[in-house]
Amino acid sequence: MVAHADIIVQSVMGGLVLASVLTWTVALAKTFELMGANRRAREGLGILAGALNLGEAARGLAGKPGAAAALARTAAAELATSDGAQREAVQERVGWRLERIVANAGRRLSRGTGLLASIGSVAPFVGLFGTVWGIMNSFIGISRAQTTNLAIVAPGIAEALLATGIGLVAAIPAVILYNAFARAITAHKALLSDSVAETMRLLSRDLDHPNRAQLRMVAE
Template identity: 50%
Template structure:
C-alpha cells in the first residue's frame, strides 16, 4: 500500500516538472529568434584554396588613384582663365585699345593725334621764327640808334630785310612823294598811316598759326568727349547683346572710350600752354616793332626839319 502511494506521488511530481519546463523552453526560443545555436566552425582543409576578401573602399581613394582625371578639370579651367587674363593685360595697352575701338572712335583719336602733331610743329616753327626776328630787329635798332637821317639809317642797315627796313623805306617814299609840300604835319600824318599799316601787317604775320593753336586748345577736349560718348554707347549696346554685366565684358569698351578723352586732353593742354607763351612773346616783339616805327618817324621828322630849315635860310638870304 505504501509502495503504490509512493509511485503515484513520483508520477505526479514528474508531470508537474514537465509542465513547468515547457514554457521556459518556448521563451528561450523566442529570445534567440528561433535560430539554432551556431555550430562550431571547422578549420579549412589545407587542400582547399583560401580566397582573400577584397578590402573595403576608402573614401577619396578613387581621386587619389586617378590624379590625371582629377587634375583635368582644374587644368581646363586654368586654360579658360588664362586667355581672359592675358586679354585683360592687352586691353591696358593704348595701342591694343585703339585697334579694338570703333571706327568713329578711331577717327576721333587719329584727328586728335594729328592736332597734337600740328601743335608741336607750330611750337617749333614759331619758336625759331620769333627768336630770329627778335634778335634781328634788336640788332637793327642798335645800328640806327646813332643815325641822323633816313638815308644814313638805310646805309647802316645795309641789305638786311626786317620790319625796320620796311618802315624806313615807307618814310623815304612818303618824303619823296610829298616833295614841294610845305605842310610837315600832313607828311608826318601820312607817314604814320603807312607805319601803322606795316605794323598791322607784321602783327598778322607773326600771329600766323596762333589761331590754330587756340582752336585746338578749345575744341580738342570736346572732340575727345564725343569719342568717349560714342564708345560708351557702343559698350552699352554690347552689354545688352551679351546680357551680362561682367567686368571683363564692360571694362574694355569703357577703357577704349575714355582713351579718346585722354588723347583730347593731351592735344588741348599743350596747345593752350603754347598759345599763352607765344602771346607773351609776340607782345614783346610787337613792342620792338612799335619802337622801330617811332625811330623811323623821328628820322623823317629830322629830315623834314632840315629840308624846311634849309629852304627858310635860303629864302632869308
C-alpha cells in the same frame, strides 16, 4: 585698347593724334620765326637809334630783311617825294604807312596761331565724343551679353576714356602755346613800336633841317 576700339573711336583717336602733331609742328616753326623776327627787329632798332638822319638809317638797313628796314625805307621814300609839303602832312602820311607796316608784321607772325586756338578749344569735345560713343557701345555689348560682369564692360569703357585722355593731351599744349605766342607777338610789336618812334624821330630831325632838299637827295 586702340586696336580693339570701335572704328569711330579709332578715327577720333587718330584725328586727335594728328592734331597734336600739327600743334608741335606749328609751335616749332613759329618759335624759329619769332626768334628770327626779334633778332632782326633788335638789330634794326640799334641802327635806327644810332643814325643821324633817315638817309643814313636807310643805307645802314639796305638789303636787310625785316620790318625795321621797311620802316626806314618807307619814311625816307615819303620824305623824298614830299617836295615842299608841310611838316604835319609829311608826318601824318609817314605815320599812316608805318602803322600799316607794323600791323602787317603782326599779321604775318599770327599766321598759324589760329590753328592752335582751334585745336585747344575743339580737341576736348572731340575726345568726349569718342568717349560717349565708346561707352554707348559698351552698354550695347552689355545688353547683348545679358551680363554686368566687369570683365566684359571694363575694356570698352577704358577704350572710351582713352579718347578723352588723348583729347586733353592735344588740347592742353595747344592752349598753352597759343597764349605764349600771343604774348610773344605782342612783345614783338612793342619792339617794332620802338623802331617806329626812332623813325619818326629821324623824320622830325630831317624836317627841321635847314636844307631839306639836300636831305631828300641823300634819302633817294
